Amino acid sequence: MAEEKRKWKIKDLGTFLVNMLWAALRGELLIKLNIGKYFPQIIYTFVLFALIILFSLGVDATMVKVENNKEILHDLEVLHTQKSYELQQLNRRTRISSLLEELGSELAPPAKPAEHR
Amino acid sequence: METTNTPKPKKKRDRVATGVHLVYILLLLVTVLFVIRLVGIQLNYTPGPKLARVITQTSVEKVLEPKRGAILSDNGSPLAISVPVYTIHMDCTVRKETYARMTDKERGAELEAAWLEKARRLSEGLSKELGDRSAAQYYELIRSGRENRRQYELICKDVDHQTYKNLLKLPLFNEPSHRGGMISDSRIIRLHPYGELALRTLGYVRPGQSRSHVGLEGKFDYAIHGKEGSEWMREVDNKALVRDYTKPFIPATDGYDIRTTLNIDIQDIADAALREQILGDTMVEGGCAVVMDVKTGAIKAMVNLLRDPKTDRLGETLNMAIGRVGEPGSIFKTVTLMTVIEDGYIKSLDDKIPTNHGRIYTFEPDRHILDYEREHHTNQIPIIEGFKVSSNYMFQYLADKYYGKDPKRFLDKLYTYKLGEAFDFDLSGLATPHISSPNAPGWGQTSLCSVAFGYSTEETPLHMLTFYNGIANKGRLMKPYLVESIEDHGRIIEKKGPAVLNGKICSTATADTLVRALKSVTEEGTAKRLKGASCTVAGKTGTSRVLMPGIGYKDSEGRFKNQGTFVGFFPAEDPQYSIIAVVYSKPSHQSFYGGTYPAAAVRRIVDQMYNSGMIDKKI
Numbered sequence: 206m207a208e209e210k211r212k213w214k215i216k217d218l219g220t221f222l223v224n225m226l227w228a229a230l231r232g233e234l235l236i237k238l239n240i241g242k243y244f245p246q247i248i249y250t251f252v253l254f255a256l257i258i259l260f261s262l263g264v265d266a267t268m269v270k271v272e273n274n275k276e277i278l279h280d281l282e283v284l285h286t287q288k289s290y291e292l293q294q295l296n297r298r299t300r301i302s303s304l305l306e307e308l309g310s311e312l313a314p315p316a317k318p319a320e321h322r
Numbered sequence: 323m324e325t326t327n328t329p330k331p332k333k334k335r336d337r338v339a340t341g342v343h344l345v346y347i348l349l350l351l352v353t354v355l356f357v358i359r360l361v362g363i364q365l366n367y368t369p370g371p372k373l374a375r376v377i378t379q380t381s382v383e384k385v386l387e388p389k390r391g392a393i394l395s396d397n398g399s400p401l402a403i404s405v406p407v408y409t410i411h412m413d414c415t416v417r418k419e420t421y422a423r424m425t426d427k428e429r430g431a432e433l434e435a436a437w438l439e440k441a442r443r444l445s446e447g448l449s450k451e452l453g454d455r456s457a458a459q460y461y462e463l464i465r466s467g468r469e470n471r472r473q474y475e476l477i478c479k480d481v482d483h484q485t486y487k488n489l490l491k492l493p494l495f496n497e498p499s500h501r502g503g504m505i506s507d508s509r510i511i512r513l514h515p516y517g518e519l520a521l522r523t524l525g526y527v528r529p530g531q532s533r534s535h536v537g538l539e540g541k542f543d544y545a546i547h548g549k550e551g552s553e554w555m556r557e558v559d560n561k562a563l564v565r566d567y568t569k570p571f572i573p574a575t576d577g578y579d580i581r582t583t584l585n586i587d588i589q590d591i592a593d594a595a596l597r598e599q600i601l602g603d604t605m606v607e608g609g610c611a612v613v614m615d616v617k618t619g620a621i622k623a624m625v626n627l628l629r630d631p632k633t634d635r636l637g638e639t640l641n642m643a644i645g646r647v648g649e650p651g652s653i654f655k656t657v658t659l660m661t662v663i664e665d666g667y668i669k670s671l672d673d674k675i676p677t678n679h680g681r682i683y684t685f686e687p688d689r690h691i692l693d694y695e696r697e698h699h700t701n702q703i704p705i706i707e708g709f710k711v712s713s714n715y716m717f718q719y720l721a722d723k724y725y726g727k728d729p730k731r732f733l734d735k736l737y738t739y740k741l742g743e744a745f746d747f748d749l750s751g752l753a754t755p756h757i758s759s760p761n762a763p764g765w766g767q768t769s770l771c772s773v774a775f776g777y778s779t780e781e782t783p784l785h786m787l788t789f790y791n792g793i794a795n796k797g798r799l800m801k802p803y804l805v806e807s808i809e810d811h812g813r814i815i816e817k818k819g820p821a822v823l824n825g826k827i828c829s830t831a832t833a834d835t836l837v838r839a840l841k842s843v844t845e846e847g848t849a850k851r852l853k854g855a856s857c858t859v860a861g862k863t864g865t866s867r868v869l870m871p872g873i874g875y876k877d878s879e880g881r882f883k884n885q886g887t888f889v890g891f892f893p894a895e896d897p898q899y900s901i902i903a904v905v906y907s908k909p910s911h912q913s914f915y916g917g918t919y920p921a922a923a924v925r926r927i928v929d930q931m932y933n934s935g936m937i938d939k940k941i
Contacts, residue, residue, distance in 0.1 A: 265564060268558070269560075269562045269564055272562070280487065284483065286403055286405050287405055289403070289515075290513050293516065294516070297586070298586075299594050314930065315935075316933060318935045318937075
């Protein structure tokens, strides 16, 4: 004789909830739900959460390095500009003449153009 | 089988297990309360403003300033570059109230003493780094500022970036501003490595001033300025700020660089040559000199020196080369000569005109003609002789004879030479020349004669140079220009370059004739100073009285202002450069002529350029 399919009634839901509550109070809830077989997945999920947090912190730390490096690059750019300015100042023809004169050099602007051979 | 109801034996309760079970129950209750509270916060809680500020992660928008483009010389040397400078103030009162209000007075006094000790070490560092005051002076400044509650004490102004970085390492300045008191402001300034060379041509941008955009900086601000950007910054651990990628990021676009046609060596030579001539004579108001490449019209040097009335110092404060219109005087005679030759009225420079004792209309008799008559016992004078000595009579005669009945025909020619219009130029402020018109009130019988020898018309030095450059270029009138290209880190964005104003103002034969005439001026005429220069120069001198607005040519004391000019080109056989030098006098009783300071300055420029190998010798 085929078993009749059991019909769920609202009373069964109440019984279920009461059983869950007693299991929770007794500390047997997870055992009742047979969570044990999903233990690796649960651990894996927590590992993922930890990794996301670690990566996020790592990204922030790298971004801070990026901003610090930008600051360093800016400093170097400004230094380069200032040094270029100082170098160009020395490139002025009349300044070179006056520097040579101060140093007592006999070198003077050319008296005639260079010979081309 | 019989079943008996035997009661189950009672389990002996394990005490440890009971204890653990109780802890478990407690934690379960806490968890349930926790979950209820979480749900309550999500659904029903609004934090207060202070807490909201603390827990909300805010992003701050930061404006990204673009880097202003540089202005470069023809070979890429920077003529104007931007750098940041910093002004540092100090709030001398930081933490003073906090220490004073501490309940532990002794501790407060200790902290105050420690702060002052740091200030002492700061003062030593400031003195060493800045060098303008002693350590004791800096300490007294800070200490008295603290005592007198000064919150914005100036420490230093406009220090460079390197100095600023060094100051940030000093005690107090290496702490946050609410502890150390440092307040810094930065601004970007323009530096000119070559000092005052071409400073007025380079110009500046000063928003808020009446003439805020001057020179190349002003005219090309649209390209040099660049475009601001913006980024959002969020706070992370240790209060560091990083870019917030969830918000829009617009990068700043740096400004483009302007490559000019200026040759810094030629500029230096021209500046030194003009300065040498006019520095010592305090009756000289100022002068200008322009050197141009004949074939292209590229301006290789533009010097403008104006004497400061208070200090007598010559400085680049006004662009007279393009902005000052004046009656050009005798250099305009070449215009008349070109016109009569080109129209076929004169076949050769050896053609003669009657001397008529140098008289025409009501003009004063020309003493050059009287001298010539006396020396040569003749009443005829060749054109070339009159040109050499810059005879006013000759050109009055030529203009009146050939154009007297129809002066408009002559005047129209001036417009074809572009002497009547302000063409589009790479600097703002090119003044519009003025040419008298027969329709204008005041035009009379002698007006055309006045125009013919360089009066009753107003031209800028640049216009006259452009005309002479056209002669040197065999009749091809090139537009003067200063900007070769607009570049982005060496990559050309926009090429400017040469342009033609008029393809043919005269025939090659006319141009050659004029070169011969101009050579005679420098070899035997009014510009003899240029004879014997390192290479042959062809050109014309001019001396004119300057009309003083509201006064006339002479003031009530009989003083007058002169304008002396030399304009020409070199080497005369195969012109590579054209040049103009103009010197302006203050009102005085003295005269000076185009054959003096201007010609002497040009001689120096030509010699130095030639000796430095800047002129191609293959002639």
